[in-house]
Amino acid sequence: MRTAAASLDLVRPRSVDDALRSIADDPSLAPIAGCTDVFVGLNAGTFAGTRFLDLWPLEELREIGIRNGAISIGALATHTAIQESPAVVSRVPILAAACREIGGAQIQNRGTLGGNVANGSPAGDTLPVLAVAEAVVVLRSATQERRIPFTSFFTGYRQTVRRPDELIVAFELPPLDQVQWFRKVGTRAAQAISKVVMAVVGGERPRVAVGSVAPTVIRCTRTEAALAGGATFDEASRIVESEVQPIDDLRSTADYRRRVCGNLLRRFGTETQR
Amino acid sequence: MRLRVNGREMEVDAPPMTRLLDVLRIHCELPGTKEGCGEGECGACTVLLDGEPVCACLVPAAHAESAEVTTIEGLGGEHPLQRAFAEHGAAQCGICTPGMIMAALALPPSPTLDDVRVALAGNICRCTGYHAIYRAILRA
Numbered sequence A: 001m002r003t004a005a006a007s008l009d010l011v012r013p014r015s016v017d018d019a020l021r022s023i024a025d026d027p028s029l030a031p032i033a034g035c036t037d038v039f040v041g042l043n044a045g046t047f048a049g050t051r052f053l054d055l056w057p058l059e060e061l062r063e064i065g066i067r068n069g070a071i072s073i074g075a076l077a078t079h080t081a082i083q084e085s086p087a088v089v090s091r092v093p094i095l096a097a098a099c100r101e102i103g104g105a106q107i108q109n110r111g112t113l114g115g116n117v118a119n120g121s122p123a124g125d126t127l128p129v130l131a132v133a134e135a136v137v138v139l140r141s142a143t144q145e146r147r148i149p150f151t152s153f154f155t156g157y158r159q160t161v162r163r164p165d166e167l168i169v170a171f172e173l174p175p176l177d178q179v180q181w182f183r184k185v186g187t188r189a190a191q192a193i194s195k196v197v198m199a200v201v202g203g204e205r206p207r208v209a210v211g212s213v214a215p216t217v218i219r220c221t222r223t224e225a226a227l228a229g230g231a232t233f234d235e236a237s238r239i240v241e242s243e244v245q246p247i248d249d250l251r252s253t254a255d256y257r258r259r260v261c262g263n264l265l266r267r268f269g270t271e272t273q274r
Numbered sequence B: 001m002r003l004r005v006n007g008r009e010m011e012v013d014a015p016p017m018t019r020l021l022d023v024l025r026i027h028c029e030l031p032g033t034k035e036g037c038g039e040g041e042c043g044a045c046t047v048l049l050d051g052e053p054v055c056a057c058l059v060p061a062a063h064a065e066s067a068e069v070t071t072i073e074g075l076g077g078e079h080p081l082q083r084a085f086a087e088h089g090a091a092q093c094g095i096c097t098p099g100m101i102m103a104a105l106a107l108p109p110s111p112t113l114d115d116v117r118v119a120l121a122g123n124i125c126r127c128t129g130y131h132a133i134y135r136a137i138l139r140a
């Protein structure tokens, strides 16, 4: 490991309240969960922080349950636990599908939903699902709790509204009765970062979200409005291709990503036969 | 800190953010767990943490405290998977082998080829090729 472990401090709270007090006292603490992003940075010597707050032992943050009709998923729920949750599988199967395509089993056993969101990569595979599910991000500090609509959570590339003294404690997903669809396009199924990742919810208020095509995950509101107004999937595909703002990078080109977005939306149309 | 590795209590003096990989190889003197990429991609460092395969290069030592760690040394050398890898030519340089075997331990009894592919999706081999590895696991 390029970063010397002896130079790193780890604060180990005994409860969520304890953790919130620690981070209120020292907002420079970086929370750690499954460490599948943090240790990649430490191994490479690119992670700037040296003081960490250990969330991993906080069992209260692992719970997945139904609250007031919404499914509440603790920030520390792993990608494996989410796939195995009957509540997720029956209500939001596209979230289980996204978690199934994150890394391999070793990564899914440790990587958490909170980490995937807080890490803020525009390629995070669960992000488009949370965007179309109209999830609420529950942020808590020692003094208050804030509930942020997922679509307002990211403010720019890896920038979020989370304040340094807040932790993500949970995500709440309202019931989804409409048809839902998810597709990740990468080099291979496992261990590949998405070139394009799309989630769609059908019905009267269609929702389309895409990852890896802009500095953050985006909801394609013009495409959604066109679909709601009765546009064909061919028409909507042309709109989505103009609405995304992909870049050329080492994984793919902007043109390819645009084309894939259009094709995926057409695929949603044929597979769900509106 | 106290660890339980392969059923044995161990006391090691390592900072809490040390990689479990280094704790095992250096502090516990168990070099069977290999380092390939050091970034979670190759699976060579796979060990079981409370029975679940994880990449030891991405686990801080603190998370192994009060957990049960199993490494390739814990299988003793005569485990059916170890024999099958030898019999079916499933190892060449052998760097990936301990990780492949540890990942395969999470499989249900009588797995299908698809089960094996999914369980080993996070393990990379640069020399043997995957057919011999899958064959060994299916016949173990």
Ligand SMILES: Cc1cc2nc3c(=O)[nH]c(=O)nc-3n(C[C@H](O)[C@H](O)[C@H](O)COP(=O)(O)OP(=O)(O)OC[C@H]3O[C@@H](n4cnc5c(N)ncnc54)[C@H](O)[C@@H]3O)c2cc1C
Binding pocket: A030, A031, A032, A033, A034, A035, A036, A037, A038, A039, A040, A055, A075, A076, A101, A102, A103, A104, A107, A110, A111, A112, A113, A114, A115, A116, A117, A118, A119, A123, A124, A125, A126, A166, A167, A168, A169, A191, A192, A193, A194, B039, B040, B041
């Ligand atoms: C080999 C490999 C393959 C991968 N493949 C994929 C993939 O296919 N798709 C994908 O989307 N991702 C992938 N990832 C990235 C990673 O596994 C996920 O982003 C994972 O969900 C991160 O969760 P974690 O618990 O490990 O986060 P950590 O590494 O512990 O933390 C990540 C970030 O989130 C912050 N954080 C964590 N929890 C909280 C919280 N509750 N409140 C506030 N901040 C918090 C941390 O401070 C840190 O900045 C891969 C990683 C590896 C190593």
Ligand code: FES
Binding pocket: B034, B035, B036, B037, B038, B039, B040, B041, B042, B043, B044, B045, B046, B055, B056, B057, B058
């Ligand atoms: S060394 Fe840990 S996954 Fe490659």
Ligand code: FES
Binding pocket: B090, B091, B092, B093, B094, B095, B096, B097, B124, B125, B126, B127, B128, B129
């Ligand atoms: S046998 Fe050499 S990497 Fe697999």
